[in-house]
Amino acid sequence: MGDIFIKLLNMSITAGWLILIVICVRLLFRRMPKWINCLLWGVVAIRLICPFSIESVLSLQPSAEPVKVDTMVEGEILPYVPSIDSNFTIVEDMVNPILAETFSYQQSESLAPLQVFTEVAGYIWLCGVIILFAFAVGSVVRLRLNVREAVRYKDNIFICDTVKAPFILGIFRPGIYLPSSLNEREINHILAHETGHLRRKDYLWKPLGYLLLSVYWFNPICWIAYIMLCKDIELACDEKVIRDMNFSDKQEYSRILLSCTTGRRLVLACPLAFGEVGVKERVKNVLTYKRPAFWIIVIGMVLCVAVAVFFLTDPAEKDELPVISEENQEGSNSTEEPQATVTESDGAEESEESAVSEESTEPVFIDDSLPRRYDYGDPDGNGVTEYAVITQMGSQPGYDGHLAFYFNDECVYDKDQPLRVSPGGSRYIDLDGDGGKELFFTMNPHVNSMPLMTYVVLKHTEDGWKELNIPQGADELDNAFPISVRYGNSKNKVEITCEGLEEAIVLDVTEHYEKFIEKFKDSGIPANQWEAILAGMNPEGGSYSAGDSFGSVAAWGIWDIDTAMYDGKLCLKALHGIQGPYGKDDMLGGLSVCFDFDKEGNVHVLGMEFEQWPY
């Protein structure tokens, strides 16, 4: 109930902007025929009825979701703390802190105060709907009782003693009910008006408007819209009737309007009842009516289309899945952002999120250990955001983390992590070639010195979600592939191999070490060691032989992993740092291992690429 209420609240706010625009258009373009006004209200109705909307860069809506149930605070999402998203930062900066404070809560409470609030609001809303609905049903029943003694005049036109004013009743077979005391002249004009209503199908639009009003009764702008809709319908109907009348007929029509209003008894003035046009306004409209020029109608239609394009659409959402293209193959380096990290539906927060992913290589000290929800985008594209709930224990690096991953709101992975983690990205793709898709998501453990990205591949089987086996080193944090870095067969050559692949990558490291020495000449390593480096790379004279271990995969393991294409095949590509023997600064380059999975769920290495990192 609370969710429904929030969704309707958001829909009514977005519709509210549209209604304000329509009101402005009506004010500015008073010479337009009133049926165009009715079209504009039709656009409003579409906005209020459809829970979905098309995204477009042309949208002038401030936000697709003005009231959010979760809040973004410094790159993290707090669940059940509300915030507003209005695209007016001034307003947001004023209101959101107050909201955050009012609705803050401790993890120990089973229900966030916001949840209680929305549930209660939801039920109050429902009561309002029922009341308005009951009122409508009651009125119709009362009218039907009164016209029981009506007598058919012609076709679907009835005469009735107990009817004071002519009206149309019924949705499927609408009937026109006339008071019995009308004379011939009056009947003709009134019938023209009522028939106009019939042809314009107003006996459908008015109740529809009322129905929408009973759903959105909590938004005062909707009441204003309904009142104006009723006015426009009456005026449009008048215009339809008098379109082809000469002037004296129009005068006569006006007189009949007047006499029907006053009735035979003149009573004390009372304010306009709900949803009416004053007679004066209608008479004025009739007397001053001119058939609109063609170009006015064109302008009107253009306005309708413009309003629809600018306000029926929602602002464009942040792109969550980058296109996987041929370019992605050429080795990534560690400065490339992990894709699709903490995502939100509002593009304005994009820069905050990039900041999160770059900062994630450094420990983020969080003072409390509330489980926090982090969105992982929507890799299966079904409209339900995937997310992880991450708990960080303790406030120093080296403490544990815990991550639970929710795929379409189902928890598919729920494990302790060896370190505190930040969220990464996710993909939903077929990695083992069996036609079904696997879920792949990443995390960034908080480590010092070198970067680390851990990943999980989950396959959906009959027995639930199964974690596929991925390479694991000696250390819990070492998820590198079994890569060896050895002395090559000739001078200054290094050979890189990976288990499962036949080919080796051979590097000539001469230039690398020349530059390495140059760069670190003053670093404190004695001069003779420098000479020894280059001399030592000679397999003939040195104390090592080809095949001896030379360097290693840099700590901690995989630096970056994401989907990629290898030989036209979709796969995962894991970037490793390749390090020489002379410490952290001796980075030879980056080795990307491309792999997928076989039908049994084992890793199947496809190939590797090396990119030298020049000094």
Add this chain to the structure above:
Amino acid sequence: MEIQLGVIEARYADMIWEHEPVTSSELVKMTAVEFNWKRTTAHNVLRRLIDKGLFCNENGLVRAVISREEFYAKQSRQYVEDAFAGSLPAFIAAFTQNSKLTPAEAAEIRRMIDRAEEK
């Protein structure tokens, strides 16, 4: 005392005067044919006419209390419609709805119509 009759009530009353004394079930059949009324409707309107003192119902037999000529002699020709309780709800498509005007306002609008010129 002036008794007001609506146009349809008048037609019904005429029908009764023409055929009285008549059983109420006969009336039901006749109004079904003439007006397409349900049984309850015929009885309701009959009750109204009886309350207005035109007819009486003795054990299902309807008689006139006052003759047609006598009745119409007493009436002026001004029909006043009976207003039903309550006003029209807003979602009903109508000709005019519930607004009421003071005599001054009505006069003003009448003037507006009479003085309007063709543009």
